[in-house]
Amino acid sequence: MFDRIADRYDLLNRLISMGLDQGWRRRLVAALAPAFADRTSSKVLDLATGTADVALAVARRFAGVRVVGLDPSEAMLRVGAGKVAALAAPVSLVRGDAQRLPFPDDAFDGALISFGIRNVPDRDAALREMARVTRPGGVVAVLELGLPRKGVLAPLARLHTQHVVPRLGGWLSGEEEYRYLAASVAAFPAPEAFLERLEAAGLVDLELRRMGFDAAHLYLGRPR
Numbered sequence: 001m002f003d004r005i006a007d008r009y010d011l012l013n014r015l016i017s018m019g020l021d022q023g024w025r026r027r028l029v030a031a032l033a034p035a036f037a038d039r040t041s042s043k044v045l046d047l048a049t050g051t052a053d054v055a056l057a058v059a060r061r062f063a064g065v066r067v068v069g070l071d072p073s074e075a076m077l078r079v080g081a082g083k084v085a086a087l088a089a090p091v092s093l094v095r096g097d098a099q100r101l102p103f104p105d106d107a108f109d110g111a112l113i114s115f116g117i118r119n120v121p122d123r124d125a126a127l128r129e130m131a132r133v134t135r136p137g138g139v140v141a142v143l144e145l146g147l148p149r150k151g152v153l154a155p156l157a158r159l160h161t162q163h164v165v166p167r168l169g170g171w172l173s174g175e176e177e178y179r180y181l182a183a184s185v186a187a188f189p190a191p192e193a194f195l196e197r198l199e200a201a202g203l204v205d206l207e208l209r210r211m212g213f214d215a216a217h218l219y220l221g222r223p224r
């Protein structure tokens with residue numbers, strides 16, 4: 001599915017989220033800072049890296065950090081590789097599955113996944129893998145869309161996520177992905193339930209940051 005929309009993915013994201021997705025990604029990247037506090041060189045893993053926007057943002061924000069971006073979609077990685085080459089960024093891209101990572105234990109100072117965990121069939125396995133490959137004291141971060149449930153703007157935000165996005169996305173891309181997006185956001189666990197999955201994966205010091213009236217959530221934790 002992502003192979004089919006790869007060439008239009010970045011543009012569609014900006015249009016559909018009205019630019020909000022970039023601000024949410026910036027907050028995700030900023031949340032990694034504690035992982036690098038006492039280090040001169042660090043390594044970060046960006047799972048479901050797609051077109052590598054977050055991987056590139058990490059490399060830009062933190063000097064001396066090398067980033068590995070992993071994704072199963074060849075076409076998404078191809079778009080990402082073009083951007084990495086154009087910027088000569090310290091980012092390497094690997095084809096793979098978040099459920100079975102080809103890295104040893106404690107290999108990274110931080111592991112993150114942005115708008116990707118929703119697509120992974122066995123989310124618990126992916127969270128366990130993130131905890132496994134992150135060193136003790138490092139940061140594990142998950143950014144994911146949510147469904148606004150409370151507040152005056154919640155009905156408007158729900159209308160946008162559930163009705164505007166699938167139609168606009170389908171119309172602009174001609175693909176099913178944006179209908180799937182609305183359905184998969186609705187099926188994703190509520191934040192409190194997802195925090196329990198992070199805990200079950202062996203993460204501690206858990207934190208939930210709500211963004212855009214609950215349209216997105218940033219989950220943070222540390223390996224035990």
Ligand SMILES: C[S@@+](CC[C@H](N)C(=O)[O-])C[C@H]1O[C@@H](n2cnc3c(N)ncnc32)[C@H](O)[C@@H]1O
Pocket residue numbers: 002047048049050051052053054070071072073076096097098099113114115116119120121
């Ligand atoms: C909505 S995109 C997010 C891309 C990027 N992280 C971003 O913030 O724009 C979701 C990505 O999840 C990837 N994906 C799907 N299944 C996956 C899996 N099992 N392991 C890792 N990535 C996966 C897709 O190929 C796609 O690139």
